Amino acid sequence: MKVMKFGGSSLASAERFASVAHLIVAERDRLQGPPYVVLSAPAGVTNELCQMVTALNEGAVDGTDSATNTNAGINTLHSFQQRTSQLLNDSKPLLSDAVWMVAENQLKSLLNDLSDKVKGCQLLGSCPAPVATALSVAGEQFSVLLMQAHLSQLGCESAKLNPADFILVGDQDLVDVSESSVRFDALSLAPMVHLMPGFYGEDQQGQLHTLGRNGSDYSAAVLAVCTHAESCEIWTDVNGIYHADPRIVEGAQLIEHLSFREAIDLSYFGAKVLHPNTVLPLAQQNICCVIKNSQNPEAKGSMISNNRTSKKTVKAISNLSDVSMINVSGAGMKGMVGMAARVFDVISQAQISVVLISQTSSEYGISLCVSGAQAEQAVDVLNRCFELEIGLQLIKPIQCQNHLSVISVVGDSMYQHKGTASRFFAALAHAGVNVIAIAQDASEHSISAVVRSERIEDAVIVCDHYLFSKQARVDAFLIGCGTVGQALIGQIKKQQAWLKKKQIDLRVVGIANSKKQLLSEQGLDLSQWQQQLDSAPASLNAQALADWAQDQHLINPVVIDCTSSESVSQDYETYLAGGLHVVTANKKANTDSMSRYVALHQLAAEKQKQFLYETNVGAGLPVINNLQNLRRAGDELLQFEGILSGALSYIFGAIHQGMSLSEATAKAKSLGYTEPNPAEDLSGLDVARKVLLMAREAGLSLELSDVVLDAVVPDDLAQISEADAFMQALPSYDDAFSEKVKQAEANNQVLRYVASITDGQCRVAIQAVDSDHPLYDIQAGENALAMLTEYYQPKPFVIRGYGAGAEVTAAGLFGDLMRIDTLSREY
Structure with missing residues (x-):
């Protein structure tokens, strides 16, 4: 038995509906029994419907003109009608006239029902919760009726499975899985493909109730438990779960297998593929979950199970954005029994989800991270809870730091290997990312750090490089195109392919002379650099170069000074402070005043950047x-x-x-x-x-x-x-x-x-x-x-x-350049 769940991106067009129908039929033919299928609304539809519900309710909440809000609801309904009608019309060439007419009548019935509900809300001046749910899940209802049409066209008999008949939703949108299983067993279902709209169930009062974010995935997990399925497949628009966000990390690798614990940690700390609520029921019943790509069904995907097959210390890096950190602190907290309990009790009562917790060993303060959207509410309830202690100055007024992100490394094998935490924090230090708070679970399956949001991409990219990449990376910017500079470019060009074989990716990302500056984050073509530099629009500016290197999230940016220029040497502090290493044949900086010599080396150490100048004395001699x-x-x-x-x-x-x-x-x-x-x-x-x-x-x-x-x-x-x-x-x-x-x-x-x-x-x-x-x-x-x-x-x-000689000096600079990545990894 198998449960297949298809997300909105897999149902975004008539062609994709047809493609999914073929996948379902193929599984039916391969399995001994037909699969159960859970469907989301077509991409973007649920958001529109939820906005419609909000508009219908706003008049009652804030006293605005209810007619205006109702009109907004009617407009959204009209948009839904256009979108669904378009999908149905686009499906017409793929369906027989009889099948298409059945689907058309079903859609008309659905739209009439929604229109009646919107008109009822107009008369009431608000949108009651059961009606709001019915409106919100109309997209899933549509997906089922259109999928039935496509399956019918393929000669596959199917039936709609109503989740309200067995999924029991309790507090905080959580499903009572045990009771739901009992209810499911009481159903009498014919042996055919059953299509279930995701995202909702029924509460204790018999009213429809949504399952919150990623509710369709959660529905599929519950159905897998109820049907005692061997696996639950989540079909989406990516090949599976990647070791890092592919939008940030170039060449992010697919994780073929991960444990339920790893999947929970990854989803909890920002991975978009699954929600923790989806993983938990499957983990409890040991039902494997497979993430597949409906647009690339031949891809292996990612499997989540209790079987450990990977020996990798760190399995993945995740990042969670839009986080705020709430600080409850004060000298009066030390030794006060129950302070932590009060903090988390009031946060729980406000139904605010806590992402991460950090506490000082002296009990002076407790820090907790919440989503940015709930930060103001968290500060308000905590200030009210501790109003007396704040008034007596036992604790400080509640502080909130916004615009933060959480970066986490996850892996079941981390606890078996020494040094994982040190490598993680060394990578953050190398990226110049300040760590605001740290959290590690007791079993050492994950380590998290809170950083400023504007540095999260740098943090992810550099951590990926130092924890996953077998290839050293150096991004070189060369200043000075005289005899030494040209010799060095020639040597780099000659050696790039050989270095690549030795797992060293050396890119020349910039070249500048006294008049021009040429930049390319992907690396310059060293066979044409002179012509490109001649036509470059800008001249060298140290601060602009440092800013550019940071904007491009370069791993190991290094400035190579091939000049004897006093003015170029005066910019070394700017480069080091901006996160660039400096390699130089120019002796002017090191032989400036003794105070500058000391300050320059101290700055390099403080910023954990390399300042290398072997050629200052003996050219190529060590x-x-x-x-x-x-x-x-x-x-x-x-x-x-x-x-x-x-x-x-x-x-x-x-x-x-x-x-x-x-x-x-x-x-x-x-x-x-x-x-x-x-x-x-x-x-x-x-x-x-x-x-x-x-x-x-x-x-x-x-x-x-x-x-x-x-x-x-x-x-x-x-x-x-x-x-x-x-x-x-x-x-x-x-x-x-x-x-x-x-x-x-x-x-x-x-x-x-x-x-x-x-x-x-x-x-x-x-x-x-x-x-x-x-x-x-x-x-x-x-x-x-x-x-x-x-x-x-x-x-x-x-x-x-x-x-x-230029060749000897260039070789000395090249030698220093090759030390950059090795020395940087020592931090």
Whole structure:
């Protein structure tokens, strides 16, 4: 025996009625006995009819012109007549004339009955409860008569099953299932397909009574219990229950099986497929429930039963919107016996449903969440209940926080696994979502958090990523399209497919230069980015970019600064505060004032965002990371010496091969080794910034002005701010510099530009080193660093490799970019 229930979306057109009829006949032919079928009203009809009832009652309630309200009721009835007549007329080509005429007469009878009831309400000036119910369920009545016609056309005999004959509705729209089963057993039903209108039954006084929200599903569950059915199928317009709301989570996965407990928790906390009242009767009788798609009947659907087949820790994420939190608090509550009982008793008497409860361990306060529609009523009844205590200042006036949502993770296996709660709240923290209240059931089948409604989508998306996704996700926004930026784009384009195979989804969602900004939340086509950027309408704006990233609910948005721009580096705080990670080759921020350096890192930690800058010192060499790891292990830097500029390494190597200083600099610039303006390199300022950052990472509190700096060129050259002007003026110093080279070579030495940290002092200067010195053999373009530490002595920790060039620097940025998702998951 099977019960099949079809919702309004499955009955929205004549074609869908016909499709459902074929499904019913197919089940009849497959089963040993015909199925019982429960039908909802066609989509949208019940809402219209309920609005009609409200209009008919408003005159009696608020004293408005009853004629006006009655006219509104008549207009709604006319709309119902048009809708049902249209469905019947659309069915005419699918039905024989005889079958269609029977249905037409039945519809006329139904419409005449409704018209009489509306006219009666007009005379009374109100709409009595039994009449209101009869009007509200007219849509279900119509669905049954039209479905009978379609079944008759297929040669399938059917009969209407009146729910008022056996479904007994008690308080709060709940069905007395035991008594309903007894009443059903007393019915004498012929062996044929029985069609039952959903949504209502009969109360103890023998009057029609609706079953509230999702009442047709509830009707089907009750009927399944009464018929001792093996299963209850709920046919709708989706393939089943998804692990998260598909409207929020891209690629939400179908849950093929879940337990009754999981289904109840999911529906209770916002899942739209089923209502808890539907699940409970089925769970008590162990009747499996299957969610199917009437528009895709071949899909497997979702089965709800007591059989546990999944080992997943978290089965699904649900979200419930339009929630308000009521707070009852005050010092006088502590130790007062019965306060909680009074709170929930008065809420119960007002028939207000409580979604979630949270209480402080000190008994100082109780928080309860209710639907936003009932919040004002809840505050009112609680203020009246505790009027005396509020007057005596034992408790505070009742507080209400609106515009909230509840996000919940659900799974029967959660209690068997450690760390589920920590992962859940870590994900919320990573999303930058503030948790207002927390609730967890004692059996650990669900964990819920109350958050602001405007952040619920971010919360769901990020929790889905960290609890369900096997694929890491990074959304990159690249600033700077010079040699380094172009090299990085090329590397990303080359590696995207390979990374995808390794479960890393790296998307470049934005590219900007000094004039244009190009954005795409789905990721840019990196084979056409230059043309698209040229035609982009907007320029870079840090706050607008941060707002855009939040609006698009990006999982791991990261800004990559490929520039040496002071103005771009000034925006890092905006990006971090706005929820974006920052990866940078730009040294300006980290070598700004010590106070800003500290504040910037504190902001990153506070916002739980990554601020990565490995390329600030050694381009592609792992300098910063190694130093940080040594310090984490308890090591301390005692002394440092090294060549920190790949550009100057190349230049100083070239001059010992016979080039002049200006020729070597021009060559290095053409290879992309220098800064855009080589004056920054030859002034020594770039190296000074690097050694300052090394010192700060080692724990020294120094300013850039504390670095003793001996420039490669005189100050008048070093201070030239335009690259072309500097390159034109540089040959004037070739002869003077050549003398230094000759003097060093005469002593069997070579010149090197060396940075050092000794006794807390940073120095950058030209040194002449002989063949015994470790920096003597450094090849053109190489960096070499020697760190003498407490752990690494008397021989230092040495890092050596090429530290110049767009490809090397881009590779260093790429490496930091790949650390974003891994490090973020550690929070």
